[in-house]
Amino acid sequence: MATTSRQTAIFGVEDWKKIYQSYQEADFQSYDFETLRKSFVDYLRIYYPETFNDYIESSEFIALLDVMAFMGQSLAFRTDLNTRENYLDTAERRDSVVKLANLVSYTPKRNTEASGFLKVFSISTTENITDYNGINLANLTINWADPTNLNWQEQFTTILNASLINTQKFGNPGNDQVILGVDTQEYTINLVPGFLPVIPYTATIDTVNMPFEVVNSTSVGETYVYEPPPLTNGQFNILFRNDQQGYLSDNTGFFFLFKQGVLQNQDFNLPERITNRAVAVNIEGINNTDIWLYQLDNLGNISNYWQQVQSVYAAAIEQLAPNTNNIYSVTSRTNDQITLNFGDGIFSTIPVGTFRKTFAPATV
């Protein structure tokens, strides 16, 4: 007994048990209108039988209890909803899940665009090129693995070689590696100056006309084929893939990488040095991979490429190298909108000037 009262005195403020005992008839598990109202009325009946007994529905006091019960129900619902949305286990709104994931430095994946390889089945040129036998190939269409043309391979590669940059010929690729068992060689096409290596086209998919783009591709530094940042006057590669199954194999021949959607550019200006700046891109459906950021000079030309990283503060020591400070991270938001997050000037450069963001929203 003595111990109990001493402990009660010590923890008097925190002694919730005492409070619960004071309100032992109060139903603290009432959350809906009817239960709350019943709890109020029961409480009145027990504790104030001699000062109030007007329990008719038209009573003013009962009307006040109704209002309180209604407010209690609304507050309980909101509190319950907010609490549920604050835990990953119980959150149901995508917005909540995305924010909770961002809280633990995980950027939820956004939509993935359809992509793949387009196989080149025929080729032609307007240039006067002669094959091994001295035949002018201008304006001739040469088909891949053409059974009616014994020289198709020599003619095909001759035309293709004429379109490549000077340092490359078929058999001497710019990059070569085996990807998933398929030998993949990269050849760079010689483009006219000022050309953006993105070629749009449309295709009907399941009766729906959809936009696609043939894009540059490479596997440099990775074990898969990806699209490098699309730049005007940038490279445009064609891939030669050989799965050792013969020329008629689907995975043998010349290929271009294609992606669903249409790239969009948006320029924005950041006039002041502000740490930890966040730039919102309020366009829905931005896909998970195609986001690039360039810094522009005074003439509007691209001067710097900013690199996307998982977090501007992750692996901070590696990022201290001066040439790797132009970094940013991407946070996913509701409906696959994004926010570009920049650093604090210590672990990464504070962006100042005009920038161009390039991204691809979903087209479905």
Add this chain to the structure above:
Amino acid sequence: MPTFIGFNTINQNKKFTLVDFDLIKIDLLNAFNIRQGELPGRPGYGTIIWNYLFENQTTETQAAIVKEIQRVCGGDPRIYVSGIQIFPQDNGILLQLGIAVVPSTQAQQLNIFFNGQQRSASYV
């Protein structure tokens, strides 16, 4: 010792306790002033008497009003309605109600005016 003890703020300044017949009267007036669907959480509660206010006061309308008054009064087990008379007025209707308190011998005739312009009922 009063039988019925309740709470009221209408025309009260400091003391908000009403008892017995005064309480029953104000509860009845409240019942006539609450339109159906007005109370939070109780969409079925309230009177539709206000819907009849601008109707032609035909026999059918008056019968409907009487029926509605009986229904509303029937919601209060403390009272017994001994007589209902309806008098159409310029801006509403005047109601004469004979009321008796059930567990006692108290009885009174109440004149309630349903004001169509102010959309409220009050004792006259």
